Amino acid sequence: MLTVHHLGKSQSERIVWLCEELEIPYELKHYTRDPVTMLAPPDYKALHPIGAAPVIIDGELVLAESGAIVDYILAKYGHGRLVLRADDPDFVQFLYWFHFANGTLQAGMGRLMxxxxxxxAEDNPMLLATRVRIDRIFDLVDARVRDAEYLAGSAFTTADIMMGFSLTTMRYFQPYELARCPNVVSYLGRIGARPAYRRAMEKGDPGMALLLS
Known part of the structure; x- marks a missing residue:
């Protein structure tokens, strides 16, 4: 059986959410961050040489990197769900936002953190430039979900799963005021209403306040 090793408040929530959306059988193993360092515990770090979340085990396979894990699970268990085909008019949007999640948004928030x-100093040029870039990134997301129900268009896809963590839980580590992005807030309301999302967050991070606004 597929085993999802979930580190609380981490990108591995994407994998729990994906499994819940697909309604596939999986075993969830939960790990808690060190309360002082906020780092993964030693037994989690031992799962994979890089020591970062997420990690899955499927038979003899041990796989890290959330994007790679999402692609693997979809290829093996997805049966065409939650992705768009290359001949779909919204395929390029799907592809763009799927990779935007870690390539631009998550990377930018991590850099600012x-x-x-x-x-x-508040007037440090690198800090100021990074803040401006983060605002531009959020403005782009806000404009997209003003014009579309989901990031790829009318269909919920793994692009939304990939982006969800960076728009929500990542803000525990790097706060960002979403009041300037009303369309993102509305979009997160749609995301947060999904039963699979609610199940995933309750299983993976029970009791954690969901940063949906």
Whole structure:
């Protein structure tokens, strides 16, 4: 059976959510962050050489990287669900936003988090430039979900699953005021209403307040 090793408040929530959307059998193993360092515990780090979440085990396979895991699960268990075919008019949008999640949004928020932890002066050029870039990124997402129900268009896809963590739980590590992005707030309301999302978050991070606004 597929085993999802889930580190609380991490990108591995994407994998729990995907499994719930697909309604496939899986075993969930939960790990809690160190309360002081907020890092993964040693037994989680031992699962994979890079020591980061998420990690799945499927038979003899041990796989990390959330995007790779999403693609693997869809290829093996998805039966064409939650993705768009290359001949779909919205395929390019699907592809773009799926990769935008980690390639642009998550990377940008991670960079800002590190810069903020360095306690740089407020007028530091790198810090200011990064903040401007983050605003531009969120503005782009806001414009997209103003014009479309979901990121790929009218259909909910894995692009939404990939983006969900960075728009929500990542804000525990790098806060961002969503009041300036009303369309993102409305979009997260649609996401948060999905039964599979609710099941996934309750199973993976029970009791955690969901940052949907």
């Amino acid at each position: 590190i810069l903020n932890r360095l306690k740089l």
